[in-house]
Amino acid sequence: MKPTIYDVAREAGVSIATVSKVLNNNGRISDKTRKKVHLIMEQLNYQPSMVASALTSQRTGTIGLMIPDIANPFFAEAARFFEDYAQQAGSDLIICSTDRDDEKAARYISLLQRKRVDGLIIASHVGNPELIHRLLENKVPTVLFSADVRLLDCNSITVDDYKGGYIATEYLLALGHRRLGIISDNLPGSRYREQGFLDALEAHGVSLDHPDHMVQTSATLENGRKVAHRMLGEEGGQRPTAIFACNDLLAIGVLQEAREAGLNVPEDLSVIGFDNTMLADICHPSLSSIAQPLRDMTEQAMQLLNESIDDPEATKRKISLPPELVIRNSTSKALE
Amino acid sequence: MKPTIYDVAREAGVSIATVSKVLNNNGRISDKTRKKVHLIMEQLNYQPSMVASALTSQRTGTIGLMIPDIANPFFAEAARFFEDYAQQAGSDLIICSTDRDDEKAARYISLLQRKRVDGLIIASHVGNPELIHRLLENKVPTVLFSADVRLLDCNSITVDDYKGGYIATEYLLALGHRRLGIISDNLPGSRYREQGFLDALEAHGVSLDHPDHMVQTSATLENGRKVAHRMLGEEGGQRPTAIFACNDLLAIGVLQEAREAGLNVPEDLSVIGFDNTMLADICHPSLSSIAQPLRDMTEQAMQLLNESIDDPEATKRKISLPPELVIRNSTSKALE
DNA sequence: GTGAAAGCGCTAACAC
DNA sequence: GTGTTAGCGCTTTCAC
Numbered sequence: 120m121k122p123t124i125y126d127v128a129r130e131a132g133v134s135i136a137t138v139s140k141v142l143n144n145n146g147r148i149s150d151k152t153r154k155k156v157h158l159i160m161e162q163l164n165y166q167p168s169m170v171a172s173a174l175t176s177q178r179t180g181t182i183g184l185m186i187p188d189i190a191n192p193f194f195a196e197a198a199r200f201f202e203d204y205a206q207q208a209g210s211d212l213i214i215c216s217t218d219r220d221d222e223k224a225a226r227y228i229s230l231l232q233r234k235r236v237d238g239l240i241i242a243s244h245v246g247n248p249e250l251i252h253r254l255l256e257n258k259v260p261t262v263l264f265s266a267d268v269r270l271l272d273c274n275s276i277t278v279d280d281y282k283g284g285y286i287a288t289e290y291l292l293a294l295g296h297r298r299l300g301i302i303s304d305n306l307p308g309s310r311y312r313e314q315g316f317l318d319a320l321e322a323h324g325v326s327l328d329h330p331d332h333m334v335q336t337s338a339t340l341e342n343g344r345k346v347a348h349r350m351l352g353e354e355g356g357q358r359p360t361a362i363f364a365c366n367d368l369l370a371i372g373v374l375q376e377a378r379e380a381g382l383n384v385p386e387d388l389s390v391i392g393f394d395n396t397m398l399a400d401i402c403h404p405s406l407s408s409i410a411q412p413l414r415d416m417t418e419q420a421m422q423l424l425n426e427s428i429d430d431p432e433a434t435k436r437k438i439s440l441p442p443e444l445v446i447r448n449s450t451s452k453a454l455e
Numbered sequence: 456m457k458p459t460i461y462d463v464a465r466e467a468g469v470s471i472a473t474v475s476k477v478l479n480n481n482g483r484i485s486d487k488t489r490k491k492v493h494l495i496m497e498q499l500n501y502q503p504s505m506v507a508s509a510l511t512s513q514r515t516g517t518i519g520l521m522i523p524d525i526a527n528p529f530f531a532e533a534a535r536f537f538e539d540y541a542q543q544a545g546s547d548l549i550i551c552s553t554d555r556d557d558e559k560a561a562r563y564i565s566l567l568q569r570k571r572v573d574g575l576i577i578a579s580h581v582g583n584p585e586l587i588h589r590l591l592e593n594k595v596p597t598v599l600f601s602a603d604v605r606l607l608d609c610n611s612i613t614v615d616d617y618k619g620g621y622i623a624t625e626y627l628l629a630l631g632h633r634r635l636g637i638i639s640d641n642l643p644g645s646r647y648r649e650q651g652f653l654d655a656l657e658a659h660g661v662s663l664d665h666p667d668h669m670v671q672t673s674a675t676l677e678n679g680r681k682v683a684h685r686m687l688g689e690e691g692g693q694r695p696t697a698i699f700a701c702n703d704l705l706a707i708g709v710l711q712e713a714r715e716a717g718l719n720v721p722e723d724l725s726v727i728g729f730d731n732t733m734l735a736d737i738c739h740p741s742l743s744s745i746a747q748p749l750r751d752m753t754e755q756a757m758q759l760l761n762e763s764i765d766d767p768e769a770t771k772r773k774i775s776l777p778p779e780l781v782i783r784n785s786t787s788k789a790l791e
Numbered sequence: 792g793t794g795a796a797a798g799c800g801c802t803a804a805c806a807c
Numbered sequence: 808g809t810g811t812t813a814g815c816g817c818t819t820t821c822a823c
Contacts, residue, residue, distance in 0.1 A: 121593075123800055134810045139802060146803095147808055164593075169569045170515060171800035173506045174815045181549065181570070188535065189550075190733075195531040199524065202552055211566065213517065214525075214550050216538055230547065233505045234517070257457075257500075340736070371737055378739070397526075400676070401707055403714070403739035459816055470794045475818060482819095483792050507816035510799045 122163040131159040142167055173235065182424065183231035185215045185224065186242045192396045193366070197242060197264070200417035208425060210237065217243045225250055232259060238424045240264050244306050260427035264420050265411065266308060267437060274427060275437045276420040278411040280308045283442035284315025284363070287391050287409050290444055291361040292319065295453035296389060298328045300359035302346050302369050304338035309365045312393065316363060332359055336369075343372015344379075351380045351388070360453050361389040367396045370406055374449065385451035395445050404448035412440050458499040467495040478503055509571065518760065519567035521551045521560065523579045528732045529702070533578060533600070536753035544761060546573065553579045561586055568595060574760045576600050580642050596763035600756050601747065602644060603773060610763060611773045612756040614747040616644045619778035620651025620699070623727050623745050626780055627697040628655065631789035632725060634664045636695035638682050638705050640674035645701045648729065652699060668695055672705075679708020680715075687716045687724070696789050697725035703732045706742055710785065721787035731781050740784035748776050 124142075128135040133152055140146035141156045148156075159165070173179045184201055186194040202212050213236065215227040224245050231239060238260035245251055248268050254261050255273055263275035291299055301316050303309040313333070320327065327333055332350060336342040343364060351358055364370035370392030374384055382388050384404055392399060395410035419438055426433050460478075464471040469488055476482035477492045484492075495501075509515040520537055522530040538548050549572065551563040560581050567575060574596035581587055584604050590597050591609055599611035627635055637652050639645040649669070656663060663669060668686060672678040679700060687694055700706035706728030710720055718724050720740055728735060731746035755774055762769050 125800080135801080136803085136811075137809055140809085143802085149808060152808080166565070166569050168510075168571055168800055170506050170509045170571050171815090172802070174504075174510055174800080174817085175802040177815080179506060189525065189538065190528075190532045190535040192526075192528060192531070195528070196526045198550065199526040199552060202525065202550060211549050211551070211570075213547050214534065214538060215547070216535060229502070232502050234547075235504055235506050375739075398734075398737055401734055402737050403711075461816080471817080472794055472796095472819080473792085476793085479818080485792060488792080504816055507799090508818070510801085510816080511818040513799080 121168075122165045124165075124167065126163060127156065127159050127165050130163065131156045177235075179235050179237055180210045181213055181234070181236050182210050183215060183227070183234075183236045183239045184212045184242065185217055185227060185231075185239065187219045187244070188216045189214050190216075191368075192398055193394045194242060196396060197413055197417060200414055201240060201421065204418055204421040208421065217245075219244055219246075221246045221250065228254065232257070238262075238428050240420060240424060242266065244308075258431045260424055260431055262420050262423045262427065265416065266306070268307075272435050273437075274423045274435050276416050276423065277308065277437075277439050278416065278442045279439045280311035280442075281315040281318075283393060283409045283411075284312035284365075285319045286315075286442065286444050287312075287363050287393070288316045288319035289323075290407075290446075291363065291389060291391065291450070292323050292325065294361070294389060294450060296359075296361035297325055297453070298332075298357075298359045298361070299325070300332040300350050300362040301334075301365070302343065302350075302362065302373070303333075303335050303365035304369070305335045309335070312365050328359065329357065338366050338369055340368050340372045340375075343369035344376045345372075347373040347376035348380075351377060351382065359388075361391070361450070363391050363393075365393050367392040367394045367398050367406060367408055370408070370449075371398060371402045374402055374404070374406070384449050386454070389450040389453070391450055395443075399445070399447060407447045407450040408445050410443045410445045412443065416440055457504075458501045460501075460503065462499060463492065463495050463501050466499065467492045513571075515571050515573055516546045517549055517570070517572050518546050519551060519563070519570075519572045519575045520548045521553055521563055521567075521575065521577045521579045523555045524552045525550050526552075527704075528734055529730045530578060532732060533749055533753055536750055537576060537757065540754055540757040544757065553581075555580060555582075557582045557586065564590065568593070574598075574764050576756060576760060578602065580644075594767045596760055596767055598756050598759045598763065601752065602642070604643075608771050609773075610759045610771050612752050612759065613644065613773075613775050614752065614778045615775045616647035616778075617651040617654075619729060619745040619747075620648035620701075621655045622651075622778065622780050623648075623699050623729070624652045624655035625659075626743075626782075627699065627725060627727065627786070628659050628661060630697070630725060630786060632695075632697035633661055633789070634668075634693075634695045634697070635661070636668040636686050636698040637670075637701070638679065638686075638698065638709070639669075639671050639701035640705070641671045645671070648701050664695065665693065674702050674705050676704050676708045676711075679705035680712045681708075683709040683712035684716075687713060687718065695724075697727070697786070699727050699729075701729050703728040703730045703734050703742060703744055706744070706785075707734060707738045710738055710740070710742070720785050722790070725786040725789070727786055731779075735781070735783060743783045743786040744781050746779045746781045748779065752776055 242264035399406035578600035735742035
């Protein structure tokens with residue numbers, strides 16, 4: 120069996136309380152016994168059980184990260200930041216891919232609670248706000264990430280989606296484009312991006328050419344292609360000269376479909392994405408995109424979470440961070 | 456406070472032993488009390504503490520997944536499979552990105568042991584075999600994934616790297632290429648891919664044109680570009696007409712650099728990658744690649760791990776699975 | 792069928 | 808400075 124604190128205490132000729140104290144570096148312990156205990160721990164290859172300490176201390180040192188899919192680069196990148204920040208705080212992460220399925224989410228939430236995680240980061244849209252609501256009732260430290268539930272009094276970190284949509288659109292307008300299309304996915308955040316798009320158009324006196332130039336779909340490469348196929352299939356005069364896709368995957372679908380249709384990007388069609396994932400650098404042409412400030416967002420999320428762990432009654436905060444336009448090679452001036 | 460098994464027992468008018476039994480669905484319990492207990496659990500919103508049960512049962516229901524970087528698509532995709540298979544077994548995953556840094560790896564290994572995870576999947580090359588060795592000594596259920604340590608008697612799942620290198624090369628030779636280049640990274644697995652490459656060349660009576668056509672570097676996009684820049688910079692007659700990159704990221708670097716150099720892929724240069732990540736579909740032209748059978752590999756890894764958890768003394772096994780050639784648009788016949 | 796009681800390996804209050 | 812002891816919330820014999 121693995122050595123326990125009792126084994127260490129016996130071998131060192133002290134009590135378990137003493138061992139516990141040197142372990143946690145608290146209480147007054149003489150240098151001599153400290154050294155002695157350390158030595159014995161070394162010899163026995165003692166590895167204190169965090170499950171036992173969690174039982175008493177009520178801290179597991181693990182936090183749950185709920186995301187739609189860890190295989191999705193945006194969330195994988197976010198997870199990496201979370202992992203690093205968690206580690207700084209001495210914690211680690213349990214990864215939960217929900218596939219945006221509320222049942223899966225509910226199962227994971229329940230599991231995480233039974234595991235007594237110290238807190239939850241929910242970076243996956245949860246359709247049923249009741250799930251979050253229950254978490255809050257149970258006083259489980261929680262922060263919503265990149266997906267807020269406005270009506271709920273909860274912590275959240277988001278990028279300013281509205282502004283993101285607005286600046287993407289303004290940029291395209293500044294390039295001289297007047298026939299714009301938008302492909303967004305069916306999440307709340309994307310509604311704000313859409314609204315930013317529409318308001319930017321209006322502010323510049325431009326109107327949406329055709330209702331079909333604004334479509335919602337779930338965010339996959341394949342769907343990006345499908346929608347683009349329809350949008351670009353129209354006869355020359357009608358087709359948009361620039362498309363704003365509400366995430367990079369959709370945008371890359373557009374890129375691929377444009378090529379299929381014999382259009383050159385950016386000469387014949389400008390495309391801009393959202394999220395600024397590593398994919399934007401890998402596709403061709405490289406993709407202009409609205410960046411979410413992931414590093415900042417994750418850092419602030421972890422900070423909020425930690426505050427919430429330290430004081431579960433702390434006032435909830437909703438923090439929104441500004442997006443940033445990253446220009447690459449998929450956008451250019453509109454032809455006259 | 457959260458309700459405990461005592462609260463449930465009291466409200467239901469039974470003992471905690473009984474509650475425990477209905478919880479775990481074992482022992483003989485009358486339907487009546489079972490119902491009653493379930494009802495009370497519902498009413499109290501009872502969430503049994505897995506940390507307490509872990510303390511007695513010696514099972515935490517969590518496994519540690521060590522990878523180089525969760526933000527790397529290959530490992531993110533693998534993690535997703537692991538997560539799904541773990542879930543089927545009622546477990547979840549703690550993600551540990553090591554950045555291939557042995558110190559980080561050591562810290563994580565220690566942490567995971569203190570957390571008393573049920574097992575470890577190590578999908579990150581660990582330079583110091585001593586780390587793994589100690590794990591084995593401690594009888595921690597462990598399986599190495601996509602990275603073996605031959606000399607160690609441990610479980611491992613790998614793709615047949617040698618064969619992967621061989622079939623990639625054979626394929627290029629079959630297309631008529633005679634001046635081949637290879638870019639590999641500096642991991643043990645890649646050594647086998649290289650050997651497959653060399654043996655395939657030899658078997659077909661082709662020799663490596665130039666020592667500079669075989670280079671090792673760490674596997675990043677940037678390094679792929681750098682190496683390609685040198686390889687393709689040579690005067691026409693000397694430059695390879697096909698390059699085998701030992702992973703997709705390197706291959707995509709080659710693609711980008713080829714474009715930079717005014718070369719058309721695949722007309723002027725064929726490129727084949729390894730891993731067949733989602734990136735292969737996203738870059739342009741889409742990338743031919745040697746696929747690791749990730750789904751199979753992860754499934755078998757989880758199975759090995761579970762066996763090892765059930766019987767830590769079980770005989771260790773090393774399983775190697777066949778790679779598969781996936782042809783896309785980055786490879787074509789050599790020009791005459 | 793059900794319950795009493797002894798752990799599991801720690802922490803923390805308190806006594807000395 | 809160090810030790811005693813009572814939990815933390817479960818599981819699991821073993822009686823009854």
